[in-house]
Amino acid sequence: MSRRSFKVVFFMGKGGVGKTTCAAAFALGMSIRKRTLVVSLDPAHNLGDVFGMRLSDEPKRITDNLYAIEVDFEKMISKHLKSLTDKVKDIYGYLRVLNLDRYIDVLRHSPGIEEYATLDKMMEILKSNTKSGKYDVIVFDTPPTGLTLRIMALPSISAIWVEKLMKLREAILDRRRIIEEVTGEKIKAVVKGKEFEMPSDKEEDPIYKELIRMKKEIDFINSIIKDPKVSTIVLVVNPEVLPIFEAKRALEFLSKLGMNVRYVIVNKVFAISETTSLPKELITKLSREREALQLINNYFKDQVVIKIPLLYEEPKGLDKLTTFSRYLSKLINDAVV
């Protein structure tokens, strides 16, 4: 199965705007026609609460065609760091570098580890589905905007660094090759009394090979998140000024990264037309809402805006989510095509 034969939908927005509810309802609506997986990447999970089920790090069956995961962040960061420290142990075994486990706890607090571990998890899910073709649609319920934007920017930033490092490494390997050609022998280095021949070929150099591996991973994730035929980004806002400002900034940032935001969901709209009998506080609230909706019209001219009214009851549980998903029919129908 090629990666283009499945779709990826990201739900983004400020904390508390209803991303998880929208993601869950969309996934439930999609699952009527497509095999769907919904993944919560938010460290403060509530996907399980919305479905009314206990979820874990492994896909749990919600309905016939719908599976859900709540990513275990502790486990994810430990796994990410374990693969790194295992490699250090393998290579430095001869140097008797012992008790590396002691440092794992320190490394988990390194800046950027959480973002990279989240990206790693996303990559793992996408790679696995590229191979297995198990799901037609993968829905990501993301952490609040700031963290999500850092995660989304990571492949682009990493691509710049990896490219520069590869060029520098090529210059190093070039010099080594010249020296070898002139002297007729490999450059040798002594590390802790042990002599090593220094590689001069790209195929032999472990650093260059690791850079190539990273480049492939970055290209893979970029080819998915930047392909509008594969990925759809949905911004969720409330009809309030601050979430809209934040969504606008997110839109600009994502555009710079080459990612298209196609939908904006305005969740919890009062939508009351008759205001004469309402208390003063509510009239003020409605007036602010109208201003906010006007802002949405101004800022998101190129996006499809979907308005969802404020419901009397919280949309929790499969029945209520199914009703809620009707508001997302435009998004669901477009994603099915």
Add this chain to the structure above:
Amino acid sequence: MKGKILKKTLRKVLSLAGNLLRAKSVEYIYVELRELENVFTLIVLGSFIGLPSPPTTISLRLLPYMAREIIISTSVSSRLSDMLAEMAGLFEVT
């Protein structure tokens, strides 16, 4: 007999001179290589000394392969005060 010894000696001298010239010709490239390796280490592991660095995972993933580069950086940093003398020696400035 004398001719044979002379021929052997001459061959030795020429080989020695050849090696010397070869060593001399790559001397600059050796220094350039060492500095490039040093720059590579500084870029990858610069965060440890407060320099801007790549995303942490890139550094951590390359770290296991960089034993030699770290040794070079350490030796370069320990001789930093003497670098001018080394450069002068390299370019035969007396």
